[in-house]
Amino acid sequence: MSKEFIKGNEAIAEAAVRAGCRFFAGYPITPQNDIPEYLSKRLFEVGGNFIQGESEVASVNMVFGVAATGIRSMTSSSGPGLALKAEGISNLAGARVPSVVVNVARGGPAIGTILTAQQDYLSATKAPAPGGFKCFVLAPATVQEAADLVYEAFDIADKYRTPVYVLADGMTGNMMEVVELPPMRELSELPSKDDWRVNKLEQDGNFRSISSYSPTAEGLQEMNEASEAMYQQWDKEEQRWEAFMMDDAEYVVTGYGSSGRIAKSAVKELRAQGIKAGLIRPITLVPFPKDAFDQIDYGRIKEIFVAEMSIPAQYADDVRWATKSKLEIISVLTSGGVILETEAIVDAVKERV
Amino acid sequence: MEKSLLIAGFGGQGIMLIGKMLGFAASKAGMNATFYPSYGAEQRGGTANCTVIIGDDEIGSPVSRRLDTLIAMNEPSFVRFVDRMKKGGVVIVNSSLVQSKVEDKDVKAFYIPANDLAQELGSVQVANIIVLGAYIAATGILDAEFAKQVIAEQLGRKPEMLELNMQAFDKGMAAVK
Incomplete structure (x- = not known):
C-alpha cells in the first residue's frame, strides 16, 4: 500500500x-x-x-x-x-x-x-x-x-x-x-x-415510510x-480505546482526539525522564470506554491527569464517572484555540511526583 | 529520531509551501511527518508560520514548544521564536532580512542571505527554496534526492521555473559550509 x-x-x-x-x-x-x-x-x-x-x-x-x-x-x-x-x-x-x-x-x-x-x-x-x-x-x-x-x-x-x-x-x-x-x-x-x-415497495405493494414519529405513546416508547x-x-461490544504504557504506570494521563496524541507525547517524555506515566485514550466516546478505567490499579494509582482543549472541562466529567471518583482529577486545559502543549502536561505530572 | 522544525516569515514568502514540501519529501523517504500551519487571522505582511515534525516513529504532538530547528525568514520571526531552541539546535537565518545574531552558544546558526542569492538567480521568489536546500544540508535529516523529487512534482509545471528552483535548491545547499 x-x-x-x-x-x-x-x-x-x-x-x-x-x-x-x-x-x-x-x-x-x-x-x-x-x-x-x-x-x-x-x-x-x-x-x-x-x-x-x-x-x-x-x-x-x-x-x-x-x-x-x-x-x-x-x-x-x-x-x-x-x-x-x-x-x-x-x-x-x-x-x-x-x-x-x-x-x-x-x-x-x-x-x-x-x-x-x-x-x-x-x-x-x-x-x-x-x-x-x-x-x-x-x-x-x-x-x-x-x-x-x-x-x-x-x-x-x-x-x-x-x-x-x-x-x-x-x-x-x-x-x-x-x-x-x-x-x-x-x-x-x-x-x-x-x-x-x-424507495422499495413492501411485498404487498404499499409504500414504506421511515420516521422518528409514532402516532401512539406506546409506539414511541417501543422505538426508544x-x-x-x-x-x-x-x-458491551463496541468500547474502544488505546492504552499505552499502562502496565506499570503510577501516573495516568488521559485525553481524546488531538489532546490524546499530545498526551501520548507527554507520556513518552515522562518515561524518558524516568517517571512511570501511562495513557488512556478513548477512541469511541459513545460508547464510553469505561472498561479501560475499570482496569486501572486503584491501589497503585491515586490521581489522573485529564488533558482537554476545553474550558470548562467536559470530558473530565466522564472520567470522574468512569473512575467512580476514586482518583483525584487534575485537569490540564486550554481553550478558545490555544493549543495544549506537551510540556504543560509533563509539568503538571512532575508537580505531583 | 524525531525532529521539530518551525518555519516562520512574512505571509507571501512561501513558508507554508516549503513546510508541506518537507512533509512530502519525508514521506518519500519512508519517514513519518506532520505539517501544522498556524492558520486563522493571519494578515498579508504579518507573520506566517508552520511546524514540521519528521520522525522514524509515530509522531505525537504536531507542535512543539522546544525546537530542534528554526528557519527565520524575517526579523520579527527571528525575534519571536529564537528563544525556543533546544540545546544543540540549528537556526537557519535569512540574513538578507534578519540583522540579529544568535547569541546562544549552544545553538548552531547558519546565516544564509536567501533573498540576495535568489536575486542572483533572477527571482527573489525562490528564496524559500534556497533555505529549503540550506535546511537539508545543515541537518542532513533526509537525502536531498527526495527533496528534489518533490520540487520536480510540485514546481515542475513550467520547465524554466523547475530549472530555476533546482538551481535555488543547490545554491542553498552549497551555502551551508
Missing part, C-alpha cells in the same frame, strides 16, 4: 468516498471547508452527488432523504453548524437512518473562533439535540485514524442503523500527515438495505426501547 502526505480534512473526504459514500450535503464553515471543497469535485467522479445546501438545516435534511434510500451519505460541519443541524441529527437517530456526521471542532461558545478546540464533547456525546438519543461517537487523534474511522463509520452506521458522529477537531482537520488510505469499496459489496429503505437496547449493545 502506498502512503500519502495528505491534509486531515481531505483524508476524511477521500476515506468517505472509498467507504462508499455517494452523497454529501453541507454548508461552509471553517475549519472543515476542505471536506466539501474536495467532495464537490470528487463525488462526481464516482457517480455520486454533492450539494451545498442553502443552510445547515437544509443540508442535514437532504442527508436524511438520501440516506433513507440506502445510499451512504454524509454531512460535515463545525460547532455552530452542528447546532443548526441538531434537529436533523435527532431525526436521523429517531428514524434510525444510517448516516455519518463529521464535526471538525473549533472554539466556542457560539461562533467562538475558527481555531482548533474540543468544546463540543458534551453536545456530541450527551445531547446533540433535544429528545434524548445517542449517536455512536468516534474521536480520531491522527489523520490516519480520521481516515480509518470515517471509513469504518459507514459500516457501523449500516450495522446498527444509526447516525455515527465523528468528533474531530481543527488540528486533525488542518494538519497534514503521512497516511495509508483505505481501499476503494465496491458498492455491490455493501450490505443490502432492502428490508427498510424507503429498541434504541436503548442498541446503546447497551454498544456498551
Whole structure:
C-alpha cells in the first residue's frame, strides 16, 4: 500500500468516498471547508452527488432523504453548524437512518473562533439535540485514524442503523500527515438495505415510510426501547480505546482526539525522564470506554491527569464517572484555540511526583 | 529520531509551501511527518508560520514548544521564536532580512542571505527554496534526492521555473559550509 502526505480534512473526504459514500450535503464553515471543497469535485467522479445546501438545516435534511434510500451519505460541519443541524441529527437517530456526521471542532461558545478546540464533547456525546438519543461517537487523534474511522463509520452506521458522529477537531482537520488510505469499496459489496429503505415497495405493494414519529405513546416508547437496547449493545461490544504504557504506570494521563496524541507525547517524555506515566485514550466516546478505567490499579494509582482543549472541562466529567471518583482529577486545559502543549502536561505530572 | 522544525516569515514568502514540501519529501523517504500551519487571522505582511515534525516513529504532538530547528525568514520571526531552541539546535537565518545574531552558544546558526542569492538567480521568489536546500544540508535529516523529487512534482509545471528552483535548491545547499 502506498502512503500519502495528505491534509486531515481531505483524508476524511477521500476515506468517505472509498467507504462508499455517494452523497454529501453541507454548508461552509471553517475549519472543515476542505471536506466539501474536495467532495464537490470528487463525488462526481464516482457517480455520486454533492450539494451545498442553502443552510445547515437544509443540508442535514437532504442527508436524511438520501440516506433513507440506502445510499451512504454524509454531512460535515463545525460547532455552530452542528447546532443548526441538531434537529436533523435527532431525526436521523429517531428514524434510525444510517448516516455519518463529521464535526471538525473549533472554539466556542457560539461562533467562538475558527481555531482548533474540543468544546463540543458534551453536545456530541450527551445531547446533540433535544429528545434524548445517542449517536455512536468516534474521536480520531491522527489523520490516519480520521481516515480509518470515517471509513469504518459507514459500516457501523449500516450495522446498527444509526447516525455515527465523528468528533474531530481543527488540528486533525488542518494538519497534514503521512497516511495509508483505505481501499476503494465496491458498492455491490455493501450490505443490502432492502428490508427498510424507503424507495422499495413492501411485498404487498404499499409504500414504506421511515420516521422518528409514532402516532401512539406506546409506539414511541417501543422505538426508544429498541434504541436503548442498541446503546447497551454498544456498551458491551463496541468500547474502544488505546492504552499505552499502562502496565506499570503510577501516573495516568488521559485525553481524546488531538489532546490524546499530545498526551501520548507527554507520556513518552515522562518515561524518558524516568517517571512511570501511562495513557488512556478513548477512541469511541459513545460508547464510553469505561472498561479501560475499570482496569486501572486503584491501589497503585491515586490521581489522573485529564488533558482537554476545553474550558470548562467536559470530558473530565466522564472520567470522574468512569473512575467512580476514586482518583483525584487534575485537569490540564486550554481553550478558545490555544493549543495544549506537551510540556504543560509533563509539568503538571512532575508537580505531583 | 524525531525532529521539530518551525518555519516562520512574512505571509507571501512561501513558508507554508516549503513546510508541506518537507512533509512530502519525508514521506518519500519512508519517514513519518506532520505539517501544522498556524492558520486563522493571519494578515498579508504579518507573520506566517508552520511546524514540521519528521520522525522514524509515530509522531505525537504536531507542535512543539522546544525546537530542534528554526528557519527565520524575517526579523520579527527571528525575534519571536529564537528563544525556543533546544540545546544543540540549528537556526537557519535569512540574513538578507534578519540583522540579529544568535547569541546562544549552544545553538548552531547558519546565516544564509536567501533573498540576495535568489536575486542572483533572477527571482527573489525562490528564496524559500534556497533555505529549503540550506535546511537539508545543515541537518542532513533526509537525502536531498527526495527533496528534489518533490520540487520536480510540485514546481515542475513550467520547465524554466523547475530549472530555476533546482538551481535555488543547490545554491542553498552549497551555502551551508
